Amino acid sequence: MKIAALQMVSGLDVQRNLAQARLLIQQAAALGAELVALPEYFCAMGRRDTDKLAVRESFGQGPIQDFLAQAARELQLWVLGGTVPLAADDDGHALNSSLLFSPQGECAARYDKIHLFHFENGKERYEEAATVQAGSRPVVCDVRARSGEVWRLGLSVCYDLRFPELYRALSAQGADVLLVPSAFTHTTGQAHWETLLRARAVENLAYVLAPGQGGVHENGRRTWGHSMLVDPWGEVQALQACGPGIALGELSHERLRQLRQQLPALTHRVL
Template sequence: MDHPSKVIAIQMCSGVEPSVNYQYLVRQLEELNLQQPALVCLPEAWLAFCHTSQDSVILSATNTYWITKLKLLCRNYGIWLAAGTIALPHDNERYVAASLLFNDTGDIVAQYNKMHLFDVDVDDNTQGYRESSHCAAGTEVKVVDSPFGRIGLSVCYDVRFPGLYQKMVDQGAQLLLIPSAFTTVTGAAHWQPLLQARAIETQCYVVAAAQVGIHENGRKTFGHSLILSPWGTVLADAKGTCGAVQGDIDLAELMQIRTKMPVQAHNRFKSEFYE
């Protein structure tokens, strides 16, 4: 890639009905009026932010319909699409939070299943989250080639585990995707520091598309979708509103940063956890 390319994070306040969330995506793509190759990134649970995890299990059986529609969108708009997460079947009682990456001809070039599941207590209106009750954890690190550089796929709670991102860099990652639905409590305290740490320590671009606002299911999410440079600079921040933010990926700048400060060559603690 000789010239900078465009990355876009679409911030959403997804509801429980897939058709409504899908139409919001279509409206955003129409308004963007893209004139160059672009990577469009969606938040975690963008297609359906369900009332219960059991609802996600039920929906997972029919979500291939929406995947077919996303393939058509990519072809029609000429975009690459990182489709946040979509619930796909694992077994009769569980789903996987699948992050699908589509190319501009509508092919799925990668599927990453969220590895770290959010089983925590938070001082918000929900109080506690037990994602593992109906979601099965993924097991594979995913780094793939694209016109925007080598992309490493991850999801939300993954951002707290730097060993995963070190493994991605070991596999050549240059752009990290972190679609999320951070709570307002954890988001206010940790969202931007965690993302900047991942960008700085890996010397990668980071695109983190997020959910925002008060949702039909009662959840409250933090927003502030971010695009970060390999130096940790905030290139775009969606703050507290729905909509799209854009930034440029410049691999020449990335290589310059890595050449001047060869962190990976100096690293004496290579991750072995994900071997």
């Protein structure tokens, strides 16, 4: 099963971002991808953190969700809408939600980001909890390839990557592929992004697909990019370093089984 991480440099205008996302989805579909994943905040990277509140949607309805459903249905593939801002419990917050749409255009899974980013180094400051309401539960979902093969996905978002216990919980529920749509800052991404992705793959003997934002945005923020597919041995199969583009690779049940048989670490867990 071919899958693709779609890298973007999203701007302020939702419609322009959706147009770029559609082009990348079409390109990936033409290359044979059956599952594509967009990055965190693919629909908008606002000038201020509060800008996301203006484009919040109720779960199950809204133009961003309609776009994802239509793209999945028309192109007959699985589409992960990196994250979409959904209505939260109060007017001052949004849920940062990753939505998976089936080739029938139906929302097959929803994951609300659990861990909220906070970083301050004297030059940069981010406090996601000021405008985002945290989720509370891990989510897995089965997808069927055109060949009939079934893959179990474990959903996560960006800052979640630093919390291995979440991925252990996904692994314990049988996840074969870990999805990590992200908007890592250039500072933290340069330092830790690839190391963390490869570690999550190795320790869980799972594929990791990580689409990111990658470039300088209209709001002045610089994101790290380096969207990639990592195999269960920690090897990078595909990489899109900077700017909009596609990291395309292929999943193999045979390789997954072989590696898990050769190194049955998942069956040796004690704690």
